[in-house]
Amino acid sequence: xxSRLDIELVYKGKDKEVLANIPSIxxxxxxxxxxxxxxxxxxxxxxxxxxxxxxxxxxxxDIKGQVRLVYIDPPFSTNQEFRVGVSxxxxxxxxxxxxxxxxxxxxxxxxxxxxxxxLILLKELLADxxxxxxxxxxxxxxxxxxLMDEIFGQEHFINDISRIKCNPKNFKRxxxxxxxxxxxxxxxxxxFVWNGSYMSYTKQQLERLFPKVDKDGRRYTTTPLHAPGxxxxxxxxxxxxxxxxxxxxHWRYPPEVLEQLDKQGLIxxxxxxxxxxxxxxxxxxxKKIYRQDIWEFKDPQYPSYPxxxxxxxxxxxxxxxxxxEDLVLDCFxxxxxxxxxxxxxxxRWIGIDNSPKAIEVTLxxxxxxxxxxxxxxxxxxxxxLPKTLQEVL
Numbered sequence: 001x002x003s004r005l006d007i008e009l010v011y012k013g014k015d016k017e018v019l020a021n022i023p024s025i026x027x028x029x030x031x032x033x034x035x036x037x038x039x040x041x042x043x044x045x046x047x048x049x050x051x052x053x054x055x056x057x058x059x060x061x062d063i064k065g066q067v068r069l070v071y072i073d074p075p076f077s078t079n080q081e082f083r084v085g086v087s088x089x090x091x092x093x094x095x096x097x098x099x100x101x102x103x104x105x106x107x108x109x110x111x112x113x114x115x116x117x118x119l120i121l122l123k124e125l126l127a128d129x130x131x132x133x134x135x136x137x138x139x140x141x142x143x144x145x146x147l148m149d150e151i152f153g154q155e156h157f158i159n160d161i162s163r164i165k166c167n168p169k170n171f172k173r174x175x176x177x178x179x180x181x182x183x184x185x186x187x188x189x190x191x192f193v194w195n196g197s198y199m200s201y202t203k204q205q206l207e208r209l210f211p212k213v214d215k216d217g218r219r220y221t222t223t224p225l226h227a228p229g230x231x232x233x234x235x236x237x238x239x240x241x242x243x244x245x246x247x248x249x250h251w252r253y254p255p256e257v258l259e260q261l262d263k264q265g266l267i268x269x270x271x272x273x274x275x276x277x278x279x280x281x282x283x284x285x286x287k288k289i290y291r292q293d294i295w296e297f298k299d300p301q302y303p304s305y306p307x308x309x310x311x312x313x314x315x316x317x318x319x320x321x322x323x324x325e326d327l328v329l330d331c332f333x334x335x336x337x338x339x340x341x342x343x344x345x346x347x348r349w350i351g352i353d354n355s356p357k358a359i360e361v362t363l364x365x366x367x368x369x370x371x372x373x374x375x376x377x378x379x380x381x382x383x384x385l386p387k388t389l390q391e392v393l
Contacts, residue, residue, distance in 0.1 A: 011109040027378040034374035048380025050331035050352040054121040068326035073135040152186040159185040164296040197320040198288035210281035222276035305335035314341035336362030356386040
């Protein structure tokens with residue numbers, strides 16, 4: 001994927017010995033959900049600061065170097081406090097329930113160092129064929145990309161995905177409106193899991209690609225019945241119904257196939273007698289098209305948590321970059337959408353967050369699923385669980 005470039009982001013307070021300076025902590029089991037055997041894998045929901053929690057997870061051989069996919073939606077360095085039921089762009093709650101969801105108060109070099117330390121640990125936890133997706137906004141995204149170039153290597157940068165997050169906001173401002181954020185996609189090595197990602201044609205695309213409509217109301221288009229390359233001796237180079245293919249070309253099919261297509265009504269004849277093959281939209285629509293790097297997955301209109309992301313988007317990421325039973329990690333779990341996607345797609349998962357409200361929302365969403373595999377809630381905070389979380393349990 002190209003030669004490595006030595007890139008480093010320089011700023012005040014950058015720690016040169018990150019792994020050595022992070023303490024490990026104890027993870028105390030709070031509660032098990034679902035019946036299971038003692039020796040089988042249990043998914044993990046962990047309340048606590050993700051930095052020491054991940055350092056502790058590194059001591060487990062079934063986790064360190066075994067995580068196939070990381071997706072994180074970290075704070076965006078907005079210098080704001082976010083409350084329940086409020087979007088990222090607002091800090092005033094209209095809900096009767098007025099509870100802090102999380103604080104996003106680190107800015108500048110402090111924020112970059114906060115994120116860099118966690119990216120270093122995430123790389124240690126990733127499998128050699130693993131990938132990481134970092135969801136960030138347009139203000140900090142370019143700094144974060146340089147950090148990721150430094151940690152993962154610019155040669156392992158795969159995509160900068162633009163995600164359309166909302167409808168246009170038609171208000172006056174000195175500049176262009178912002179309706180997108182970005183997802184940075186990196187691999188750990190050149191050999192990473194990639195299952196491809198496809199999407200179906202939209203109604204607008206089909207109308208553009210198949211502009212004609214037949215007498216039965218079926219939408220179609222036409223394509224030439226000849227192809228490049230002259231074939232003088234074979235049947236596809238001979239006249240059909242007295243018509244020769246254009247100079248330097250040949251018929252795509254032998255005469256008997258052309259006759260059969262015409263009998264089936266699959267050839268359209270122009271006023272000048274030029275035959276073209278009909279391609280119907282309802283047959284073509286069964287095909288998939290490759291997903292590109294601009295996605296339209298808007299945020300939920302009524303989120304259960306301020307940073308809740310589109311579940312369909314997370315399923316796209318999980319399906320593309322992991323396989324069934326692979327381990328998926330989100331150390332900024334928030335509302336738990338990554339964990340829900342992993343659960344529904346048959347992946348194992350670990351979710352970490354230091355917000356009691358995030359753990360509460362994630363628990364409720366997981367337990368609302370018709371079927372959920374056994375998981376354990378751990379307390380990695382070093383303190384008793386907050387009262388609000390105890391009440392949920």
